[in-house]
Amino acid sequence: MSARLLGADDFAAPAELDRDARDHVDDVFRALAGLEESLAEPSDPAVRRVLPSASRDDHEIADEFRRLTEPDLRSLKVARLRTMWEQLSDEGAEWHVRLDEALATASALTDVRLVLAARLRLETDEDAERLHAEIDLASHAMDTDAHEDLGVDPERVWLGMLYQALTWLQESLLHCLMTGEEEQDV
Amino acid sequence: MTPSTSWYVTHVFQTYFALTRDQAEVKMREVHEQGRAVMSTGGRERMEVDVQAMHGYGLWATLQRSGE
Known part of the structure; x- marks a missing residue:
């Protein structure tokens, strides 16, 4: 299986990270930082969601804004993703996020979800509902061991499940963050 | 925007713009x-x-001249 995400031809990560894999990860992060690239509006819709235009109709404003802010935005986003990746690469079954890192982690999850949403072509609430229905159909077929052709794309279902899992993860992180703040107010 | 969960958007607005x-x-x-x-x-x-x-938080904001 291969899933085209950001500049990754094959994102299927090995179960155990060896040194080669870590080097590869470093290359991916370096490519994401991509400061040597020209700072024009990205042609990839997923990159356009992560680094959007600052004006819908005024190209001059949008280009100038991109020139001034994109290097910093890329650094910020890459640093957050790298922190999350390093935390997830640690040994152990649990992932601990400190309260003061929770918003940065939620933002990193948002960027990943934006890329997935672009690849899944999720634009509206209806698109998201359709995806949920497709996943339910595929899950039901797996549970009942049905073999008939459902007309659903397995790669889409896989990415969709990842999208749902990250959504749940982000919501539960925000729940901790927001209820934690209420307790502090009391 | 669909991809951002409502709690996340609320929290970012609350934190960054100092809203209740x-x-x-x-x-x-x-x-x-x-x-x-x-x-x-x-x-x-x-x-x-x-x-x-806002772009840092993954939320799409744009600049607009007043009166447009």
Whole structure:
């Protein structure tokens, strides 16, 4: 299986990270930082969601804004993703996020979800509902061991499940963050 | 915007624009239902700072001249 995400031809990560894999990860992060690239509006819709235009109709404003802010935005986003990746690469079954890192982690999850949403072509609430229905159909077929052709794309279902899992993860992180703040107010 | 969860948007609005939880929720619903909300008004430089911050949070903000 291969899933085209950001500049990754094959994102299927090995179960155990060896040194080669870590080097590869470093290359991916370096490519994401991509400061040597020209700072024009990205042609990839997923990159356009992560680094959007600052004006819908005024190209001059949008280009100038991109020139001034994109290097910093890329650094910020890459640093957050790298922190999350390093935390997830640690040994152990649990992932601990400190309260003061929770918003940065939620933002990193948002960027990943934006890329997935672009690849899944999720634009509206209806698109998201359709995806949920497709996943339910595929899950039901797996549970009942049905073999008939459902007309659903397995790669889409896989990415969709990842999208749902990250959504749940982000919501539960925000729940901790927001209820934690209420307790502090009391 | 579909990809951002409502709690995340509310929390970012609350934190960055120093709104109360209720004010932030009103803005979040405005964005969700109308596709946009005016979050900040002022001089160009100040607005650029706010737009950059929103892009940092993965939220799509744009600059617009007043009266448009």
